[in-house]
Amino acid sequence: QLQLQESGPGLVKPSETLSLTCTVSGGSISNTRYYWGWIRQPPGKGLEWIGNVYYSGNTYYNPSLKSRVTISVDTSKNQFSLTVRSVTAADAAVYFCARRAGYFYYMDVWGKGTTVSVSS
Amino acid sequence: QSALTQPASVSGSPGQSITISCTGTGRDVGSYNLVSWYQQYPDKAPKLIIYEVSERPSGVSNRFSASKSGSTASLTISGLQAEDEADYYCCSYAGDNTSVFGTGTKVTVL
16 A cells, blocks of 8 residues: 655754655555655645656646745655755645646645744 | 635535535636545545546545536535534646645534
């Protein structure tokens, strides 16, 4: 059974860089049927799509975050990662990684999420 | 890219049916049959309950059904049960390899 697990620092200072990793187990990140993505949820608020990556390294981002976000993939480790630069309090959220079903654009497997706070 | 519009809250008594709307534009919901719905309990990850407008994943109760008309998608929960009390989010393909979520709806079972 496919599982996703987010990992990374729970606290980031303002203006610094947030880095998270999602480890995929029980399946290959190189499966051509799927894309891999990040979604976040600020405290008490709704879900926000951040972006997706394909095993080949092709990336797709939310236009509102594109200038500060990078998603990358490491097929040798079966992992993909998220970097958010120049963070502010508005970036504090639960960050979820998820598998997206190809060109059908639905997320069918999710990680449990990891909480990131932004504070000096 | 603006969030799809959902009612903040919907409530119903056990056994009743409720419907949650998800209103987008001609650039997202209105142009693609790629709407999905997610159920989220507090402090839990979202769970896929509908994909491609009206398809249910294996294991999801048939009390959940969904449809789309123009730029508005809808999720109906029939035979409302206490366990249906959760937050629900729609999501649509929005062109250019992007996705957009709805604002979310809190369902309360009275």
